[in-house]
Amino acid sequence: LVTYSSLLDGLGKAGRLEEAFSVFAKMTEEGCEPDVVAYTSLMDVLGKGGKTNHALTIFRAMIKKNCAPDAVTYSSLIDSLGKEGRVEEAYYFFEDSKRKGCTPNVSVYSTLIDSFGKKGLVDRALGLYEEMQRMQCSPNNITFNSLIYGFVKAGRFSMAEKLFGEMEHKGCIPDVVTYNTLIDGFGKMGMIDEAENYFKEMKKKGIDPDLITFTSLIESLGKAGKLMKACELFDLMEEEGCSPSVITYNVLIDILGRAGKVHEAAMMFHEMKVNGCMPD
RNA sequence: GGAAUUAUACUCGU
Numbered sequence: 001l002v003t004y005s006s007l008l009d010g011l012g013k014a015g016r017l018e019e020a021f022s023v024f025a026k027m028t029e030e031g032c033e034p035d036v037v038a039y040t041s042l043m044d045v046l047g048k049g050g051k052t053n054h055a056l057t058i059f060r061a062m063i064k065k066n067c068a069p070d071a072v073t074y075s076s077l078i079d080s081l082g083k084e085g086r087v088e089e090a091y092y093f094f095e096d097s098k099r100k101g102c103t104p105n106v107s108v109y110s111t112l113i114d115s116f117g118k119k120g121l122v123d124r125a126l127g128l129y130e131e132m133q134r135m136q137c138s139p140n141n142i143t144f145n146s147l148i149y150g151f152v153k154a155g156r157f158s159m160a161e162k163l164f165g166e167m168e169h170k171g172c173i174p175d176v177v178t179y180n181t182l183i184d185g186f187g188k189m190g191m192i193d194e195a196e197n198y199f200k201e202m203k204k205k206g207i208d209p210d211l212i213t214f215t216s217l218i219e220s221l222g223k224a225g226k227l228m229k230a231c232e233l234f235d236l237m238e239e240e241g242c243s244p245s246v247i248t249y250n251v252l253i254d255i256l257g258r259a260g261k262v263h264e265a266a267m268m269f270h271e272m273k274v275n276g277c278m279p280d
Numbered sequence: 281g282g283a284a285u286u287a288u289a290c291u292c293g294u
Contacts, residue, residue: 001281002281003281004281007281012282037282040282043282044283045291070282071283072282078284105283108283108284111283111285113284114284141285142284143285145286147285176286177285178285180290183287184285185286211289212286213286215287218287219288233292245287245288247288250288254289
């Protein structure tokens, strides 16, 4: 059973959806009854492959077989529905889990908070954040990062900053994802000073900027017309041993092109190939 | 053995 489940998970992560499905069918044929982990693995594979309706079918099948879904099953399903924008259905299954006595854990709450946030329903996300605390479920960094993402994207900057301040008081230390979310979010809204301040702040706190930090800030600087600063930051990332990705090069080529620096853009295109980065 | 958070163009839609 463990062997089959591992195989299922592996095939799924490799995007080999049909093979995962035939492994599941085979284990059933061989009289190896899938347990909650096997069912959930298959559902997760299907959901991540964009086959959420199929995952729902499996969900109903497991219930019919008297195999009780657990918190992992629900969070996987909620995540798949949420990523398709089907947040009301996601919310329905969240409530369903409670009705069935499966208490949502921090991952389940965070998953749904993230779905609501990405749909712009930030007040509902905040409601869940309050609810989880009433239910003695402590939010973690992922919870806060998801909330902050939603509020920044919704343009609710002061709430995003309030949550950022609140996380420390609740025992969650802002991490590189927290800062990246803020830097990218503020940067995309043209609030470059704020973005740069977060960049300075993270370094002061000993959090190393990563590939995403640099790429986000380079893009925002470039689009705000601060091309020089963007290029300096690109140099800095290389000095700091942070290798640019295809995305970093795409961003650079884009902002150089927008600024009419076609020659420099072409040089970047060349440089990326020299550095073993395949243009996509 | 299974689940949740952050970066890129264009077009179109809101």
